[in-house]
Each structure stands twice: as structure tokens, then as C-alpha cells.
Amino acid sequence: MRSLSATLEAELAALAATDRLRACPEMAGTSRVDVVVGQHPRISFCSNDYLGLASHRALPSAAAAAAARDGFGASASRLVSGDLPAHRQLEVHLATFLGCQAALVFPTGYQANLGVLTALAGSEDLIVSDALNHASIIDGCRLSRARVAIYRHADASAAARLLAGPGRFRRRLLVTESLFSMDGDIAPLGALAEAATATDAILIVDEAHAFGTLGPGGRGLCAAAGVVPDVLVATLGKALGAAGGFIAGDRALRDILVNLSRTFIYTTALPPPVAAAADAALDLAAGPEGDRRRGLLHQHRVWLDDQLEALGVGGPAWATATGPTDPTSRSTSPIRGPIVPILIGGNARALAVSAGLAARGIFAPAIRPPTVPAGSARLRITLSAAHDAADLKALVAALGEALE
Ligand SMILES: Cc1ncc(COP(=O)(O)O)c(C=O)c1O
CATH class of the missing domain: 3.90.1150.10 (Aspartate Aminotransferase, domain 1)
Structure with missing residues (x-):
């Protein structure tokens, strides 16, 4: 052998x-x-x-202060004993900045996508997904065990057709990046939101590359397009220069993810100094320096x-x-x-x-x-x-x- x-x-x-x-x-x-x-x-x-x-020097200094207060590692999952002030403060800050009810921080953006897709979709559901979506979305779709239908990149009419297609599903979900990571082009968010509304589908938008960089005050492309997705996903490791990921939306969404999202539950929480550094970066990104x-x-x-x-x-x-x-x-x-x-x-x-x-x-x-x-x-x-x-x-x- x-x-x-x-x-x-x-x-x-x-x-x-x-x-x-x-x-x-x-x-x-x-x-x-x-x-x-x-x-x-x-x-x-x-x-x-x-x-x-x-x-930027603000990040390590916020991280040092948080490490002195909360310790370096979170030492446990948020649901056990890892839910620390730095996490909660960052989540309130993110939700306020984005004008939504709540945010939930994950250790990475990859886990945020996996966590949201597997928590919201199961074998009785349909996920309609852009052909060029990021690997973390693809993997989330696969892990969810939902029926997955892929539409031609950035083609909102194709997405609408798939959403309106036959089949009895408990839920229909539409998932797209806003600014595509490898192509740099932009999803037709307005038309996708219309397609989702017309079929009562859940709209999930991954703003990993647009959060902090584009849209009013860096709030991303949904904000620029006047679209309010059911779930906004983004990362803290790109424009904010830190690490981690998050979802933003309604409070009930946050609560269900805390209960069902395996990539949130079964993992050690983001180190508090990293959360504090992301928070300091958000201060900068949301202000005149941003x-x-x-x-x-x-x-x-x-x-x-x-x-x-x-x-x-x-x-x-x-x-x-x-x-x-x-x-x-x-x-x-x-x-x-x-x-x-x-x-x-x-x-x-x-x-x-x-x-x-x-x-x-x-x-x-x-x-x-x-x-x-x-x-x-x-x-x-x-x-x-x-x-x-x-x-x-x-x-x-x-x-x-x-x-x-
Ligand atoms: C579109 C998109 N979503 C999610 C992620 C994952 O984010 P993170 O690097 O925080 O895991 C990335 C990162 O490469 C990305 O490009």
C-alpha cells in the first residue's frame, strides 16, 4: 500500500x-x-x-485596553462564558451604524456565511445563488442541505425565474455578494430585492468588500441602492483591517442565529482584543477619516x-x-x-x-x-x-x- x-x-x-x-x-x-x-x-x-x-495605531491601542480588561482569548463559546463586553459593544456599534436592530459577530466572515445559511435553510428549502458567489456562500449552501439553484452571474431576471419556479418549499432564499470579490462588479441589488419580495424570499447580501468602502458613509451597496436585506453579512477583516465577521438585521434574526448557528455556537468566541480593534476601526471608518x-x-x-x-x-x-x-x-x-x-x-x-x-x-x-x-x-x-x-x-x- x-x-x-x-x-x-x-x-x-x-x-x-x-x-x-x-x-x-x-x-x-x-x-x-x-x-x-x-x-x-x-x-x-x-x-x-x-x-x-x-x-492604524488606534487598533492595537484599543486591543491592548480590551486585553487588559477582558483578557486575550475569549476562552469559550459566546453561549458558555465567552460573551464579553468587547463583543457586545461592537455589535451595538455595528447595528447603530447600519441602522438595523441587531448584529451578531462571528469569529470569521466565512463562519458568518456558513452559520446564517445553515441556520435559515434546510432540506425543505430552496436557495437561489449567484454563479460567482464566494466559497463561504457555496459551502453554506451545500451544508444547509437545501435545494440549490444557481443563476447566471448578476442576472436578476434569471434569479427571479428560479425563485418563482415550481416546487413546494418551506422557504426560498436569495443570496448574493454586493461587490463581487474576484470580479469587482456589482450585483443588481434593486432588481434582486424586487425578485425576493415578489416571491416572499429571504434576501441575504454579503457586503464583505463593500462594507466600509462604498455607499453612504461606507455603509455598503445595499444602503447605496436603498435596499434593506433580511440578512446583511460582512467581515471585519477587510476595510476595517481587523478580523471576524458579522451579520446584521432584525433582533429575531440575531436570536435565532444564537440558537441555531453551529458556526457561532460550537466555536470559541472572537478574541476580545480583536473585537475592540474592529470597534476602533469602525469609529474611524464611520467618521471623517473614513x-x-x-x-x-x-x-x-x-x-x-x-x-x-x-x-x-x-x-x-x-x-x-x-x-x-x-x-x-x-x-x-x-x-x-x-x-x-x-x-x-x-x-x-x-x-x-x-x-x-x-x-x-x-x-x-x-x-x-x-x-x-x-x-x-x-x-x-x-x-x-x-x-x-x-x-x-x-x-x-x-x-x-x-x-x-
Ligand atoms: C465575499 C466574501 N465573503 C466572505 C468572506 C470571508 O470573510 P473572512 O475573511 O472574514 O472569513 C470573504 C473573504 O475572502 C469574501 O470575499
């Missing part, structure tokens, strides 16, 4: 043969923009630290779009990833977020372009299947308020050469 190692090595070799082998780059550096990869200084264009708050940083981020995006157009690269990755779609069912929103996909296609070419950028001081790893559909490997350029004009110029110069 072959040893486990031999079997796994054969699997790794198969991944390498199709340019899908992955390894964690060894990162260091004082900010998420000026990084050291291995031994090499680089400008990073791949973190989700959109507002540049991950290295507005200033969102303004910078927007300026960066506008400037980069012009440069990429001149280079003849960029454009929405979904166009190739999912084939031609009905343009009338798409969002035509002028909102420009911090995620800029540069579609390459093949894995080997994407790796080569990424290596070309690295040789020119830019860190932007190739994003390959299974994170994105086969044949749509890409660079996922992400912008941060911590970038400056020189960083962006260096990116464009390096792209011009690496893409030749």
Missing part, C-alpha cells in the same frame, strides 16, 4: 502540472501596502486592507481605470468567465470599487505575468481556479487608501511591461 505522503505528493504533482499548485508567500512589512515577500520589498496590490486601517480614505480610494480607482484603458487591459472579468449575458439585467451602476480584475485566461500565463510584476517590485499573485472559473485566471488588483500616486504609477509601468 502507498503511504499517505506518497499519495499526497502525487496529488501535489498533479496540481503543479496544471499550474494550480499554491503556497503561502512569506509576508512581512509594517503596512499591508509596503511589504516584504520572502526577502524582497514590494508594493502590494492584493490585500483587502482597502482603507489602510490594518496598520470619508477621507474612501475619497482617496475612489480617486485611485478613477486614475487607474484611465491608465488601464490606455493600456488596453482590464474590463469586467465576468464577460469571459460566464459568457455573454443580457445587458438589461445587469447593474449599470457608476460605482467604482477597490477591486480591479485583469483577466489573463490561462494559469501559466497568469503566473508569468504575476512573476513579471514581482520582478518590477509589484506584488499581485495570480488568482487561479478553483478560486475563479477555469480559463479565467487573472490578476486581482486591489487598491487601498494607503497607496499613493507613486505606487499607482509603479503598478501601471510594471503592468505595461509584464503584459507585453
Whole structure:
């Protein structure tokens, strides 16, 4: 019999043969923009630290105060003895900021998606889900044991048809990201909300990448579209520069998740210093400093779009990833977020372009299947308020050469 190692090595070799082998780059550096990869200084264009708050001094100082008060680890699940002041304070802050009744914090955004989908849906239910939804949504759908129907990316009429289709279900749920993580485009939230209302479906919107970065005061794209989802999911680890995830909605939603959500119940609570750091980051993101940083981020995006157009690269990755779609069912929103996909296609070419950028001081790893559909490997350029004009110029110069 072959040893486990031999079997796994054969699997790794198969991944390498199709340019899908992955390894964690060894990162260091004082900010998420000026990084050291291995031994090499680089400008990073791949973190989700959109507002540049991950290295803001307010976060460690709030964390230190919380650690002194609440201890470092929560030491138990929230339902046992891990429900500490830092968690409750953060949840009140999030709910107030978003103008809803309640919020519930999870150790990660991944767990928030898993927890909400498995708590609200079961084998007698239907979940209608966008084709490009994040892995945590896909896994939540699978774990729920509900019937899952996938609609063509960002196609609200297709979602409406699936929701209104035959079948006797206890509940119908519609789940989408607002700003798509790998494509940077925006869901047609108004039309999706209409489809949900028309079929009495529960609308779940994952604002992981829009929370803090887009919408009025950084409240996200639902707020921008005037849509109130039944469940808003987001993360504390991207624009807020901390870690953790949360859901926001009505009090009854929070209470049912506390009772049914296995990824909330059967896990140690978020460390209180992390909750306090997220709370401090929310203070910044919700105030004038947040507005200033969102303004910078927007300026960066506008400037980069012009440069990429001149280079003849960029454009929405979904166009190739999912084939031609009905343009009338798409969002035509002028909102420009911090995620800029540069579609390459093949894995080997994407790796080569990424290596070309690295040789020119830019860190932007190739994003390959299974994170994105086969044949749509890409660079996922992400912008941060911590970038400056020189960083962006260096990116464009390096792209011009690496893409030749
Ligand atoms: C759309 C989306 N939802 C959820 C998550 C998970 O969030 P977290 O990193 O907090 O687990 C991510 C993170 O990659 C994401 O992109």
C-alpha cells in the first residue's frame, strides 16, 4: 500500500502540472501596502486592507485596553462564558451604524456565511445563488442541505425565474455578494430585492468588500441602492483591517442565529482584543477619516481605470468567465470599487505575468481556479487608501511591461 505522503505528493504533482499548485508567500512589512515577500520589498496590490486601517495605531491601542480588561482569548463559546463586553459593544456599534436592530459577530466572515445559511435553510428549502458567489456562500449552501439553484452571474431576471419556479418549499432564499470579490462588479441589488419580495424570499447580501468602502458613509451597496436585506453579512477583516465577521438585521434574526448557528455556537468566541480593534476601526471608518480614505480610494480607482484603458487591459472579468449575458439585467451602476480584475485566461500565463510584476517590485499573485472559473485566471488588483500616486504609477509601468 502507498503511504499517505506518497499519495499526497502525487496529488501535489498533479496540481503543479496544471499550474494550480499554491503556497503561502512569506509576508512581512509594517503596512499591508509596503511589504516584504520572502526577502524582497514590494508594493502590494492584493490585500483587502482597502482603507489602510490594518496598520492604524488606534487598533492595537484599543486591543491592548480590551486585553487588559477582558483578557486575550475569549476562552469559550459566546453561549458558555465567552460573551464579553468587547463583543457586545461592537455589535451595538455595528447595528447603530447600519441602522438595523441587531448584529451578531462571528469569529470569521466565512463562519458568518456558513452559520446564517445553515441556520435559515434546510432540506425543505430552496436557495437561489449567484454563479460567482464566494466559497463561504457555496459551502453554506451545500451544508444547509437545501435545494440549490444557481443563476447566471448578476442576472436578476434569471434569479427571479428560479425563485418563482415550481416546487413546494418551506422557504426560498436569495443570496448574493454586493461587490463581487474576484470580479469587482456589482450585483443588481434593486432588481434582486424586487425578485425576493415578489416571491416572499429571504434576501441575504454579503457586503464583505463593500462594507466600509462604498455607499453612504461606507455603509455598503445595499444602503447605496436603498435596499434593506433580511440578512446583511460582512467581515471585519477587510476595510476595517481587523478580523471576524458579522451579520446584521432584525433582533429575531440575531436570536435565532444564537440558537441555531453551529458556526457561532460550537466555536470559541472572537478574541476580545480583536473585537475592540474592529470597534476602533469602525469609529474611524464611520467618521471623517473614513470619508477621507474612501475619497482617496475612489480617486485611485478613477486614475487607474484611465491608465488601464490606455493600456488596453482590464474590463469586467465576468464577460469571459460566464459568457455573454443580457445587458438589461445587469447593474449599470457608476460605482467604482477597490477591486480591479485583469483577466489573463490561462494559469501559466497568469503566473508569468504575476512573476513579471514581482520582478518590477509589484506584488499581485495570480488568482487561479478553483478560486475563479477555469480559463479565467487573472490578476486581482486591489487598491487601498494607503497607496499613493507613486505606487499607482509603479503598478501601471510594471503592468505595461509584464503584459507585453
Ligand atoms: C465575499 C466574501 N465573503 C466572505 C468572506 C470571508 O470573510 P473572512 O475573511 O472574514 O472569513 C470573504 C473573504 O475572502 C469574501 O470575499
